[in-house]
Every structure is written in C-alpha cells, then in structure tokens.
Amino acid sequence: MHEGAVVGMADGYAQATGRPVLVNLHAAAGSGNAMGALTNAVYSRSPLVLTAGQQVRSAIGLEAMLANVEATQLMRPLVAWSGEPSCAEDVPRSLAQAVFEAELHRRPSYLSVPYDDWAAELDANAAATLERTVRRGLTPSEAQLDDLVKTVEAAKNPALVLGGDVDATGLFDRAVALAEHLDLPTWVAPSPHRLPFPNRHPLFRGVLPAGIAPISAALTGHDLVLVLGAPVFRYHQHVPGAYLPEGTRLIQVTDDFGAAARAPMGEALVADPAPVIEALLKQLPARATQHDYVGNPAPKTGEKALHPEQVFAALRDTQAADTRYVVESTSTNSAWWRQMDLRREGSYFFPAAGGLGFGLPAAVGVAMGSPDRPVVGVIGDGSANYGITALWTAAHYRVPVTFVILRNGVYGALRWFGELLGTPDVPGTEIPGLDFTSIAEGYGVPATTVTGEADLRDQLKTTPDGPRLIQVDTEPTTP
Numbered sequence: 180m181h182e183g184a185v186v187g188m189a190d191g192y193a194q195a196t197g198r199p200v201l202v203n204l205h206a207a208a209g210s211g212n213a214m215g216a217l218t219n220a221v222y223s224r225s226p227l228v229l230t231a232g233q234q235v236r237s238a239i240g241l242e243a244m245l246a247n248v249e250a251t252q253l254m255r256p257l258v259a260w261s262g263e264p265s266c267a268e269d270v271p272r273s274l275a276q277a278v279f280e281a282e283l284h285r286r287p288s289y290l291s292v293p294y295d296d297w298a299a300e301l302d303a304n305a306a307a308t309l310e311r312t313v314r315r316g317l318t319p320s321e322a323q324l325d326d327l328v329k330t331v332e333a334a335k336n337p338a339l340v341l342g343g344d345v346d347a348t349g350l351f352d353r354a355v356a357l358a359e360h361l362d363l364p365t366w367v368a369p370s371p372h373r374l375p376f377p378n379r380h381p382l383f384r385g386v387l388p389a390g391i392a393p394i395s396a397a398l399t400g401h402d403l404v405l406v407l408g409a410p411v412f413r414y415h416q417h418v419p420g421a422y423l424p425e426g427t428r429l430i431q432v433t434d435d436f437g438a439a440a441r442a443p444m445g446e447a448l449v450a451d452p453a454p455v456i457e458a459l460l461k462q463l464p465a466r467a468t469q470h471d472y473v474g475n476p477a478p479k480t481g482e483k484a485l486h487p488e489q490v491f492a493a494l495r496d497t498q499a500a501d502t503r504y505v506v507e508s509t510s511t512n513s514a515w516w517r518q519m520d521l522r523r524e525g526s527y528f529f530p531a532a533g534g535l536g537f538g539l540p541a542a543v544g545v546a547m548g549s550p551d552r553p554v555v556g557v558i559g560d561g562s563a564n565y566g567i568t569a570l571w572t573a574a575h576y577r578v579p580v581t582f583v584i585l586r587n588g589v590y591g592a593l594r595w596f597g598e599l600l601g602t603p604d605v606p607g608t609e610i611p612g613l614d615f616t617s618i619a620e621g622y623g624v625p626a627t628t629v630t631g632e633a634d635l636r637d638q639l640k641t642t643p644d645g646p647r648l649i650q651v652d653t654e655p656t657t658p
C-alpha cells in the first residue's frame with residue numbers, strides 16, 4: 180500500500196537477497212510516490228527493476244487519464260536507465276535491458292509500458308532475447324594489483340576505510356581478515372547504510388564523521404588510506420577544511436564508476452574490491468597481533484523515559500547474534516554504536532540517502548528476503564509515519580519481524596541540525612501524541628507499549644510467530 184513503502188520493501192528485499200527485484204508502479208502518480216524511497220535504493224545500489232503503467236500509445240499525446248507524460252524523463256536523474264518501448268514487439272527486449280542495466284550498474288532501472296502492448300503476441304525472436312545472460316567482472320590487472328600491494332607494503336601507518344559495498348557484496352569476513360592480517364586501524368565510511376566491519380572489534384576506530392574537516396582530522400597520521408567499496412565520501416553537514424591531512428595518500432577501490440569519477444580527491448581504481456583484498460592477504464606477510472573484542476560500556480539512563488542506549492543494550496543482550504537490524508532512528512546513531520555489538524555480515528541496514536520511509540518497509544522486505552535470520556526494525560516515531568502502510572503487508576503475509584518504535588515526541592535530528600545551523604528551537608519539530616499501538620492494531624499488527632527497561636527486556640525475550648510492534652518512550656538525544 181503506497182508505492183513509497185513498496186519500493187522501501189523492495190530495497191530491503193534486494194539487499195537481503197542480492198538479486199534484482201521487480202516493482203510495478205502506477206503510471207506517473209505511482210512513480211512520483213516511489214521517488215523518495217528510490218533515492219535510498221540508488222545509494223544502496225539496489226538492482227530494482229521498476230515497471231510503470233502507461234496509457235495506450237494513441238492516447239498519451241492527448242494526455243488522457245493515466246497518461247505518464249514524458250515517462251522516460253520522470254525518473255531519469257535517479258535511475259541507471261529509463262525506457263519506453265517504441266512498439267509492442269520491443270517490450271521483451273526492453274524488459275531484458277531494464278534487468279541487465281539494473282544488475283550491471285547496481286542501480287534501479289525504469290520501464291514504462293503502454294498497457295495495450297501486453298495484448299500483443301510475442302514474435303519468434305523473443306525467445307532469443309529471453310535466453311540471454313549478461314555477466315560483469317571488474318578484475319584489476321596483475322600490474323595494478325602489484326602496484327597496490329607494493330604501495331600498502333611501503334606505507335608506514337596505513338589505515339582502512341570500508342564502505343557498504345563490502346557488506347553488500349559478501350566481503351565482510353574477508354575485510355576483517357585483511358584488517359587483522361595487516362593490523363590495520365579500520366573506519367567505516369561516513370553515512371553508512373550497511374555495517375562492513377564488527378563495531379566492537381579492537382581494530383575498529385568508528386564511523387568516520389560526515390564532515391570534510393573532521394574526516395581529515397580523524398585520518399591524520401596515516402600516510403596511506405585505502406578505501407574499499409565506498410564513495411569518497413558521503414559527507415553530510417558541511418564542515419569545510421582540507422580534504423586530507425598533509426602527507427596522506429588516499430586510494431579508493433570501487434566498482435562504482437560514478438563514485439570514482441566524482442570524488443573530490445585521491446586516486447581511484449575502478450575494480451571489484453575482492454581481488455584486491457585477496458592479493459593483499461596473499462602477498463603481504465602477517466603483522467597480526469592478538470585481538471580481543473572490546474567490551475560494552477554501561478548504558479546511559481533516562482529520567483522520565485528510557486535513554487536510547489538502554490533500549491539498544493536491551494536489544495544487544497536479548498536478540499540472537501545473527502539478528503538483522505533495519506534502523507531508521509536519526510538522532511540516536513552515537514547511542515547505537517556505543518551499545519550494539521554486531522559481528523556478522525548483513526547485520527545493519529540504514530536508509531542510504533537518509534530518505535525517511537525506508538526503515539519500516541525495508542524491515543519487512545529484509546525479513547521476506549532472509550527468513551533464516553531474525554529481523555528487528557528500530558524506527559523513530561517520526562520516521563515510522565513515512566512508510567507506515569508496510570504494517571499492513573507485514574500483517575497480511577504474517578512476516579516475522581519486530582518493530583521497535585522509539586517514541587521521543589520530536590524530530591530529534593532536525594532539532595539537532597537546526598542548532599548546528601545556529602537556529603535552535605526550529606518550529607514544527609514537535610510530534611506529540613502519536614500512539615503506534617493503536618495505529619499498528621489498525622493495520623493488524625499486535626502491539627504493546629513498554630513501561631520500563633525490565634518490561635522491555637521481558638518482551639524482547641519472547642519470539643513472535645508473526646509481526647509485532649513494541650512502542651518505547653525514550654528521551655530525545657543527539658546523533
């Protein structure tokens with residue numbers, strides 16, 4: 180229900196399965212509704228294949244109802260490819276191209292199809308198209324690998340920065356092996372939509388701050404920074420400064436042509452990071468020392484309501500180690516990373532463009548795509564409204580997912596950003612009086628409100644056989 184929620188679900192499903200996902204939209208209005216969630220899918224590099232309804236060809240020009248005027252232009256800034264077949268015979272090839280474009284670019288594609296095309300008979304050649312396969316392989320040359328290995332070997336104090344692609348392409352464990360093999364201090368690239376490294380690992384140095392000057396300060400002292408599977412960088416609040424500290428060389432390895440071309444500094448090798456990791460592991464001697472995971476600090480406590488750290492410590496202590504968390508709580512990131520202890524690939528999903536409306540739907544999509552692992556959505560009371568109709572889907576298909584709603588009564592991140600910009604107390608950021616237990620019951624999802632930390636832990640220890648929502652009153656905090 181609502182194309183934004185559907186695209187959010189498809190994004191979660193694509194990230195959980197790594198497969199192209201077909202999403203069918205209603206002409207222009209449906210495509211417009213999808214665009215917000217689509218911005219996240221662009222930056223999570225999810226291969227979504229969007230098809231959209233279209234009026235019959237003879238009625239598009241006169242703009243009959245349902246006409247999607249200039250359909251291929253509507254989504255163009257966001258999608259890797261956008262098309263509308265010039266005749267019914269070209270629909271099979273166009274659909275095949277939409278799938279291959281999404282897979283090759285790892286970016287959504289869009290196909291508008293006039294609705295009378297579907298009645299046409301396939302011609303004999305269509306079978307040839309439907310049998311096609313298209314594969315990609317971006318392996319660096321031997322010379323490029325040798326050059327990179329020698330550069331890392333010669334570095335006096337190298338550091339590793341890992342991006343969401345490391346987790347999205349199944350390289351999580353190999354990246355940990357590389358960091359331990361070479362004893363590399365390791366950061367997660369800023370504004371992460373996935374977790375590519377265990378956040379309690381002794382080599383973990385944190386998520387890089389999303390500002391130019393603070394990143395430069397964090398990397399000071401490292402003569403080489405190797406960035407794997409990340410854009411350089413996904414800045415957020417504008418904090419001007421030098422892009423890199425004096426004497427630091429940055430090398431980015433990514434298969435994302437656009438990310439390599441638009442970076443403002445450093446060197447880039449457009450390639451799959453996997454062969455680079457394997458070459459470094461194979462050709463460089465181990466500098467490993469014993470690594471014991473770092474313990475968790477005691478959570479801060481709230482006065483009138485729970486502190487978000489108490490909620491996250493309760494999740495850490497009660498949920499299975501392989502739980503997948505889909506998070507859209509925008510002012511609690513620091514509390515989250517202070518308390519969580521995530522050690523498995525595919526443990527963390529966050530809206531890749533910061534577009535709200537991802538969390539609740541994507542939790543449903545991730546749960547549908549990976550029924551073998553428990554899924555918990557951790558959603559702010561502001562964010563939950565942007566994709567709320569996904570509750571119906573969870574109830575209708577009895578998707579086993581736990582939604583934890585952090586009800587702090589404010590748009591916390593906006594209040595923080597307002598202060599950052601010198602405009603404290605921004606109007607319109609209070610959202611009191613929302614009751615997600617009534618809303619959830621209305622969509623068919625059983626729901627409760629917890630009255631304290633002990634009650635929360637007791638509820639989290641139970642295992643639902645379908646969807647459930649737990650509403651927790653929390654104190655506002657800052658990111």
Ligand SMILES: Cc1ncc(Cn2c(C)c(CCOP(=O)(O)OP(=O)(O)O)sc2=O)c(N)n1
Pocket residue numbers: 215507508509510511533534535536558559560561562563565587589590591592593
């Ligand atoms: C589609 C959309 N609309 C508006 C915003 C702006 N926005 C908004 C409205 C936020 C408030 C989220 O409130 P919350 O209750 O979900 O979480 P916190 O209170 O922890 O910030 S954070 C943020 O960037 C957005 N990111 N995406």
